[in-house]
Amino acid sequence: MSPTLPDMICFALYSANQAMQRVYAPLLQKLGLTYPQYLVMLSLWQADGQTVGDLGRALGLESNTVTPLLKRMEAQGLVARSRDGADERQVRVALTDHGRGLQDQVQPLTACIIEACGMPPAEIAELRDRITALRDRLRQAG
Template identity: 50%
Template sequence: MTDAPRLNAPRLDAPRLNRQVCFALYSASKAATAVYRPMLDELGLTYPQYLVMLVLWEDQPRSVRELGEELGLDSGTLSPLLKRLESLGLVERRRSAEDERRVEVFLTDAGTALSARSNGIPKQLADAAGLSPAELDQLRETLGRLTAALHSAR
């Protein structure tokens, strides 16, 4: 009899899932979003809506274009998010007085008030992650460098 290769034998030269950076990033992203979900449910926000609100809590008004650039979202994705936030009474979109082609996004009083209710979210995520503030800072910096490098490699 000849020795036939086993069909299910692992190839020694094959990439391993647990050694792939892409899978580690994907898994971490899913896990972080799952931890965020109950916290954001209390605020009545989805994760992408929360990101929009974070940008506006930092500085407003922001144009739709600025929001898209900061969040890496195209208008086809951002417009429905803003429409939903507007229907929730959290933001208001207005045409710019200087340039009617420019749409600016403002927080409403309710949107501003929501900021105070969200203050504990970063600490809750940090506690769930089990990492020190220094480790989280290092991770964020490393991911920022990775993102910038991958954007420039396109």
């Protein structure tokens, strides 16, 4: 007997991530962002001018995913990409005024998500920490 789908933590993560993205998607769409684009923006609002590699490390993605993602974001006027002067191998990603301006508009999102989670913020934070700890163990195993 193989285990049941609902019994598996891999499916719990798969379907919870799915559900989370489905809550975010319609809210982000109003700002013209997809979910992965939102994650990139979060990272850039934190530290503007990161390289493609920096962003990849922050998101856990390789250039084969990040580069096309950033190209679409550049086409939408969210970021600008340019080779680093000191090291021409690296590409720096800078927020445009529009991209920077979106930060104010995502402010109300946080409350929506907390509401959707249906549990007190402290409990969310505790669950987040345990999920993060699991992730780090899985990364180490890989």
